[in-house]
Amino acid sequence: MRLRGIRSFGPTLWGIALFLVVLAGTAPWIPVFLLTVLIQLLIFSTLAYSLNLITGLTGYVSFGHVVFMAFGAYALAFAVGTFHLHPVAGVALGALVGLALALGIGGVTLRFRGVYFAIATLVVAVAASYIVLEIKELGDGQGIILNIGFEPLSWFYTIWVILAIEVILTYWITHGRIGYGVRSIKSDEDAAKALGVNAARVKLFLYALSGLFAGGAGGVYAWTASGVFPQAFDLTFSLQMLAMIVIGGMGTLLGPLIGAVAVYIPSYIFLTVLIGFQFIIIGIVVTLIALFVPEGIVGSLRKYIPELRGILE
Amino acid sequence: MADVALFMADLALGLLLGCVFAVIAHGLNLIWGVAKVVNVAHGEFIMLGAYGAYFLNLWFGFNPLLSVPVDAAIGLAVGVGFYFGFLHRELRGKESMGLQSEMVTLVATFGLALFLINAVQALWTGNNVGIPWSPGVVLVGSIQLPLGGLYVAIMSVAIIGLSHVFLTKTYLGNAIRAYSQDIPATQLVGINPTFTAAVGTALGFCITMAGGALLTVWLPTGIFPAMGNLYAPISFVIVVLGGPGKMWGSLVGGLTLGVIINVGQLFVGSIALATAIGFLTLIPVLLLRPEGLLR
Amino acid sequence: MTRVLDVADVHKYFGGVRAVQGVSLKVQEGQVVGLIGPNGSGKTTLLNLIAGVEKPTKGAISWDGQRIDRWPAHRIVGQGIAKTHQIPKPFLTMTCRENVAVAMMFGNHAQRESSKALEEAAHMLALVGLGRKADVMSSKLTVQERKRLEFARVLGTGARIVLLDEIFAGLSPEELRDAMNLFERVQKEIGFGALVVEHVMRAVLTLSEHVIVIEEGMKIAEGSPRAVVEDPAVIEAYLGTEAVHAAP
Numbered sequence: 001m002r003l004r005g006i007r008s009f010g011p012t013l014w015g016i017a018l019f020l021v022v023l024a025g026t027a028p029w030i031p032v033f034l035l036t037v038l039i040q041l042l043i044f045s046t047l048a049y050s051l052n053l054i055t056g057l058t059g060y061v062s063f064g065h066v067v068f069m070a071f072g073a074y075a076l077a078f079a080v081g082t083f084h085l086h087p088v089a090g091v092a093l094g095a096l097v098g099l100a101l102a103l104g105i106g107g108v109t110l111r112f113r114g115v116y117f118a119i120a121t122l123v124v125a126v127a128a129s130y131i132v133l134e135i136k137e138l139g140d141g142q143g144i145i146l147n148i149g150f151e152p153l154s155w156f157y158t159i160w161v162i163l164a165i166e167v168i169l170t171y172w173i174t175h176g177r178i179g180y181g182v183r184s185i186k187s188d189e190d191a192a193k194a195l196g197v198n199a200a201r202v203k204l205f206l207y208a209l210s211g212l213f214a215g216g217a218g219g220v221y222a223w224t225a226s227g228v229f230p231q232a233f234d235l236t237f238s239l240q241m242l243a244m245i246v247i248g249g250m251g252t253l254l255g256p257l258i259g260a261v262a263v264y265i266p267s268y269i270f271l272t273v274l275i276g277f278q279f280i281i282i283g284i285v286v287t288l289i290a291l292f293v294p295e296g297i298v299g300s301l302r303k304y305i306p307e308l309r310g311i312l313e
Numbered sequence: 314m315a316d317v318a319l320f321m322a323d324l325a326l327g328l329l330l331g332c333v334f335a336v337i338a339h340g341l342n343l344i345w346g347v348a349k350v351v352n353v354a355h356g357e358f359i360m361l362g363a364y365g366a367y368f369l370n371l372w373f374g375f376n377p378l379l380s381v382p383v384d385a386a387i388g389l390a391v392g393v394g395f396y397f398g399f400l401h402r403e404l405r406g407k408e409s410m411g412l413q414s415e416m417v418t419l420v421a422t423f424g425l426a427l428f429l430i431n432a433v434q435a436l437w438t439g440n441n442v443g444i445p446w447s448p449g450v451v452l453v454g455s456i457q458l459p460l461g462g463l464y465v466a467i468m469s470v471a472i473i474g475l476s477h478v479f480l481t482k483t484y485l486g487n488a489i490r491a492y493s494q495d496i497p498a499t500q501l502v503g504i505n506p507t508f509t510a511a512v513g514t515a516l517g518f519c520i521t522m523a524g525g526a527l528l529t530v531w532l533p534t535g536i537f538p539a540m541g542n543l544y545a546p547i548s549f550v551i552v553v554l555g556g557p558g559k560m561w562g563s564l565v566g567g568l569t570l571g572v573i574i575n576v577g578q579l580f581v582g583s584i585a586l587a588t589a590i591g592f593l594t595l596i597p598v599l600l601l602r603p604e605g606l607l608r
Numbered sequence: 609m610t611r612v613l614d615v616a617d618v619h620k621y622f623g624g625v626r627a628v629q630g631v632s633l634k635v636q637e638g639q640v641v642g643l644i645g646p647n648g649s650g651k652t653t654l655l656n657l658i659a660g661v662e663k664p665t666k667g668a669i670s671w672d673g674q675r676i677d678r679w680p681a682h683r684i685v686g687q688g689i690a691k692t693h694q695i696p697k698p699f700l701t702m703t704c705r706e707n708v709a710v711a712m713m714f715g716n717h718a719q720r721e722s723s724k725a726l727e728e729a730a731h732m733l734a735l736v737g738l739g740r741k742a743d744v745m746s747s748k749l750t751v752q753e754r755k756r757l758e759f760a761r762v763l764g765t766g767a768r769i770v771l772l773d774e775i776f777a778g779l780s781p782e783e784l785r786d787a788m789n790l791f792e793r794v795q796k797e798i799g800f801g802a803l804v805v806e807h808v809m810r811a812v813l814t815l816s817e818h819v820i821v822i823e824e825g826m827k828i829a830e831g832s833p834r835a836v837v838e839d840p841a842v843i844e845a846y847l848g849t850e851a852v853h854a855a856p
Contacts (some may be wrong), residue, residue, distance in 0.1 A: 054634065061419050063353070064321055088487025114415050115351045115597060119549045123592045126546045130589035177713050177722050184710045187699035194693070196685035196714035196765055220568060235542050239427045246420055290421035291399070 003262055011311045012253050013171050020164055037268060039224060043217050045238075045263045048165045048244035048256035049212040051204050055242070056250035057174070059186045060110070060203065061118040064125025066237040068098040068211045072218025073228040074132060076267075077144035080138070081224075087148060091219035098177045098215015099129075099208055106207035110200065113189075122235075122300045129233035143229035146222075159220045166213050171253055174313075178202065186251075236279065239302050249296030258297050268288045278302045322456045323575045331571020332466035332564070333527045337544055338551035339473055339563035340388075342522030346493040347513030348396070350418045354426035355548055356541020357433075358518060362388070362525020364433065364534045370444045374410065377444060377529045378464060381472075383386060384522040392518030396511045399425075426541065433538040443534040443595035461530040469527055472520060473564055479516075490511040493558060550595045556605020565606060570594075610637045611672040613658065613769045613801065618667030618677075620653055627653040629825040630667070630783040637768050637801045642816030642833070644806060646845055650825040651805045652694065655771045658803070659691040660684040667750075671769070686714040690767035693715075694774050696754035698746035704757055708764040715765025723769065724727045729764065735794060736760045752783060763794070769800045776811040785809065791815060813837065821845065 009017075027035065051065050070092030079090040109120040133141040173179055184192035185199050191200050222228040240263060248259025267278040293300055302309050323551060341355050361369065366380035375383070381448075399421055448460040480486040492499045492509045500506055528544070529536060551570050555562025570591050577587030613635040620628040628650045635641045643651050655661040659668055660681035669677040676684050684690075690711075699707050708729035712719045719725040732784045748759060752756050755775060776787055788811055793812055795802065795815075806812040806827065812819065813833040818835045821829040821836055823845040836842055 009540075059416055063423070103495075106530055108600070112599055114420065116553075118353075118419055119351065119546075119553070120595060121598065123546045123550060123595050126542070127589035127592040130585040133582055134586050176388060177720060177725075180706065180710050180713055180722060180725075183702060184699050187701050188697050191697040192710070192714075193681045193691070194661070194685065194691060194697075195711045195761060196682050196716070196718075197691070197710070198680075198714075200680075200684045207655075225771065235539075236427070236430075239423060242423055243427070246424075277431070278717075279427055279431040280435065283424045283426070283431060286424030287421045287428065288424075290417050291425060294417050294420075 009171070010175075010253075010313060011028040012313045013167070016167055016254065016257065020144055020160065020167075024157070024160055026268045027106045027153060027160075032152055035156060036224075039152065039155050039159060039220075040268070041140075041260060041264050042105075042156070042163050043221055043224070044165045044222075044240070044244065045257050045260040046159060046166060046213055046217040047241050047294075048248065048260045049170060050210040050217065050254040051161070051241040052174035052250065052252075052256045053170065053173070053213075053244045054203075055208060055212040055253070056245050057186065058203055058256070060114075060207075061242075062207075063118050063235075063238055063242075064105075064121035064123075065210070065214060065241055066233060066235060067121075067125035067128050068101060068214035069218035069221065069237060070129065070228075071132070071231040072098045072215030073232045074138055074144070075215070076137060076219035076222040077146060077228040080148060081144050083148050087154070087219075087223045088158060091216055091223065094219025094222075095212050096160075097218035098218065101215070102208045103204070106204050106211070110207060125233070125235070125238070129230070132233070133230050141230060143227060145227040148223070148226055155220060155224050158223075159217065162213060162216045162220070163208075167253070167257075169209065173206070173238030174251075174253065178205075181255075182206070200229020239279075239286075240282070243282050245296070246286055246289055246294075247296055248298070252296070252302075255296055255298040259309045262297070318455060320576065320579060322453075324572060325453070325456050325458060325580055326462070327336045327572035327575030328588045329376045329462040329466040329571075330531060331568035332469040333524065333531065333567075334547055334551055334571050335564045335567025336469045336472055336527055336546040337475065337521060337524035338555070338567055339560075340517045340519070340524055341548045342552050342555070342557065342560070343476075343517035343520065345536055345552060347489060347510055347517065348417065349493075349547070351422075352395075353419055353422040353545070354429060354541075355521065356545030357426050357429035358388070358391070358521045358541075359525040359528065359548075360536075360538065360541045361391075361419060361429070362497075362522035363532070363540065364525075365443055365522065365530050366526035366529045367428045367536055375459075377429065377526050380526040380529075384526040385519045386387070388519035388522030391522070392515030393511055395518060396514040408484050430538045430541065437538075439538055441534050441537045443486060443532055445477065445533070445535055446530065447533075455589070461532075465527040465530045468516070469524075472523060476516070477560055478519060484507070485512060489516070492502055510523055513584065530567045546592055550592055553595050553603075554598055554606055559605055564607050569606070611688075611768065613803075614668075614670040615654075615658065616670070617653075618648075618654070618664045618669060620657055620662060621665045628657065628664075630788030631822065631825070633820050633827070633829050635801050635803050635831075638799050639818065640795060640804060640810035642804050642806060642819040643822065644809070644812055644819060644836075646820035647807075647821045647830075652773055653821055654804060654822070655691055655773055658684075659771055660687065661691075662727060676701075679714045682714070685715050685767070686718070688766065688768040690715060690762045690765045690769075691770065691771035692758045692762050692773050696751070696758040698754055698757055700745070700747040700760075702746060703743050704733055704738055704746050704749070704760075704772070707708050707746050707757060708732050708760050711761045711764030711779045712766070715767065719766070732760050732764050733757075734792060735763075735797075735818055740811055745842050752779065758833070763798065765801070767800060769803065772802060772804045772806075773803055774807060774816075776806055776808040779808075785832060786809065787811075788815060797848050 020085055055061050075094040075097040076090035079093045080083045080087055105124055109117055112120055132138055181197045181202050184197055189199050243254055244259030244263045247262050249255030295303055315539045337359050344352055362384045365384045366377050369380040371376040411534030451460050480490055488504045488509045551566035554569055573591040574587045575588055578584040581587055615631050615633045617632050618628055619630055626675045630707050645651055656666050660679050664677050668675055705726055709725040712725040712728055733742050736759055738756050744798045779787055818831055819833050819836045821842050
């Protein structure tokens with residue numbers, strides 16, 4: 001398969017592809033309990049990759065990313081609950097809602113730099129949550145409960161497709177011409193513009209994509225949870241997404257996946273031990289990594305083991 | 314005519330509330346101006362200040378006003394710790410943090426926020442608590458003003474005023490202001506940048522935690538670990554409205570937001586919506602007047 | 609048919625400060641025009657106006673007959689006008705080759721294939737004498753090398769009018785000689801037009817066909833290098849009234 005502008009696929013992409021294909025192939029035989037864990041892991045991975053598209057690649061820290069996931073979840077709940085659409089259509093709607101929202105928010109906030117962008121996304125996310133929770137048709141602040149079946153395989157394949165597309169897209173973006181534009185923006189946005197890079201369009205493109213995928217993930221999340229509650233807007237999700245890409249390695253291809261595993265699996269284990277305790281650990285880990293190892297796991301491996309640079313990305 | 318009375322009452326309450334908002338924003342303003350960094354965990358320090366006041370009340374019977382100096386002292390210590398823990402390695406006399414450093418600090422303080430919220434939850438449970446202190450009401454014209462709210466509003470203005478005096482009339486205060494404008498110049502005139510930045514940061518945290526204590530008067534049942542998620546955006550919006558680094562801006566921004574929220578609920582029906590609208594004013598201000606509403 | 613950059617009666621006010629007051633000038637493709645004047649006279653602002661970094665308060669800027677003064681910077685680059693920075697701004701996380709490749713992919717050139725851009729970037733680097741540093745991180749370059757990289761980058765965009773902001777500053781006499789030779793050679797080979805802002809008189813007066821002098825945002829003289837140097841108004845601007853009457 002040849003995509004425009006790319007010569008061949010790197011080893012990391014093959015590795016991830018292999019992992020995904022094996023998962024997809026064996027899914028029908030995986031015990032249900034383990035499957036549900038995997039599904040949540042894939043959802044978190046999708047969210048991590050979506051934040052990676054904007055924050056990892058451009059350095060624009062989006063604190064309010066949870067808003068796309070939450071809107072996606074509410075979109076699915078609304079579509080299925082009120083219009084009785086099939087959940088997959090609900091997921092698609094969630095993705096579209098995420099896309100539209102990202103275009104709207106990004107169109108305005110991406111004009112701001114650094115800190116101001118981060119704060120603006122945070123404030124807009126909080127404001128959006130307050131507004132949504134006031135709307136009667138959307139559960140009037142109490143959430144929406146859905147009467148849909150337990151279909152782990154459908155959930156699995158839906159999120160699998162979304163994640164697969166996302167990973168391929170991330171690869172294409174980082175390797176093509178646009179990847180150089182993105183790197184130049186991250187390095188020095190003004191210098192990039194002075195060389196003809198349409199920074200505004202590149203940023204909005206990435207932000208819109210990230211909203212699309214986060215919205216889709218949110219939709220699947222609501223599907224697996226059979227409903228959506230105001231907790232969907234909890235900023236802890238944004239924190240978790242950020243934790244995943246910081247720990248994994250911002251802007252890398254493998255980073256979000258590793259980060260998702262690093263954050264989600266211990267969370268799941270701890271869930272039965274001490275609720276909330278995992279976040280204390282995550283908080284400490286994120287802080288330490290941001291201060292001392294900002295490249296994350298993948299970035300550090302590439303930095304300290306030169307042999308890996310051609311293979312790991 | 315009942316509407317006008319309601320409007321005036323809400324306006325008055327909005328102004329009183331706005332004074333306290335101003336204090337919690339003022340702390341952020343100082344840290345932002347001095348360290349040129351935004352502490353994402355700002356809301357969590359407000360929360361700690363509130364919890365501080367709660368425990369001082371629980372163990373020693375302190376009312377919130379009395380807790381303020383204690384919280385302020387704790388805040389000073391915390392501020393110094395924060396400076397050397399997070400900021401010193403990135404700043405170290407440089408003009409401003411590079412993009413990378415800025416991102417690092419944003420993410421690191423984000424991690425700190427996550428840690429604090431959950432540590433508090435683990436230690437003291439997530440249940441809402443509050444301080445039972447109601448000194449009654451006072452009648453001003455036909456409006457009933459809560460005395461608690463009035464007292465903390467007065468204290469808030471006093472704190473901001475004191476901070477203003479310190480920053481403009483004392484040597485150290487002026488050093489801090491100079492530092493926030495031009496670090497190399499500060500060094501050239503013999504001011505120790507590390508000491509100045511540390512003190513400035515400490516002062517910021519001091520005021521933030523004091524603000525948390527003052528805020529408890531308005532939260533009879535509203536102290537809980539994640540409360541910072543509301544008050545951090547409030548602080549950010551206020552600082553932007555008033556103008557980052559402008560010392561009286563905190564008061565202007567605080568009063569503005571307090572009024573928008575409290576009076577706004579009359580027009581849009583719910584306080585949540587009014588708050589959302591108040592928050593969204595951030596966008597037009599950043600777009601059209603990024604230096605803030607204050608000249 | 610040579611294209612012309614036409615700056616017509618352009619003003620730029622920053623609040624009360626009148627950085628540029630009614631300046632007009634023309635630069636043709638292939639022509640080297642020098643822009644000199646005392647510090648703070650508005651030269652860099654003028655370059656920023658042409659490049660689209662700032663928008664003029666009044667006046668019009670046209671390129672090949674088309675108004676460009678309201679365009680965003682990247683669009684102007686796409687049409688063939690690009691500017692260097694007074695203090696070089698390389699992409700520190702990329703190699704020299706990648707730096708120039710970005711210019712080739714997004715500038716007037718618009719090379720769509722990244723691999724081709726990377727190849728051509730090496731040629732451009734060789735042209736400015738940085739051939740051996742193609743795969744070195746730009747963060748490792750000396751200041752002089754960064755200036756050359758800056759030059760290579762702006763050429764890499766494929767610009768037909770190049771705006772150079774003090775590109776000869778801070779060079780030793782030998783380095784200056786080499787830089788001037790390089791510029792002449794490259795300019796003849798590629799054939800771009802250039803508006804060269806400079807303080808280094810030797811460079812400007814040798815390399816320019818036409819010189820414009822600016823003081824306090826206004827044009828005070830214009831003409832051949834020799835004519836401008838002997839113009840009393842120019843001497844006064846630089847050296848003060850006394851110097852006009854001083855013995856030559």
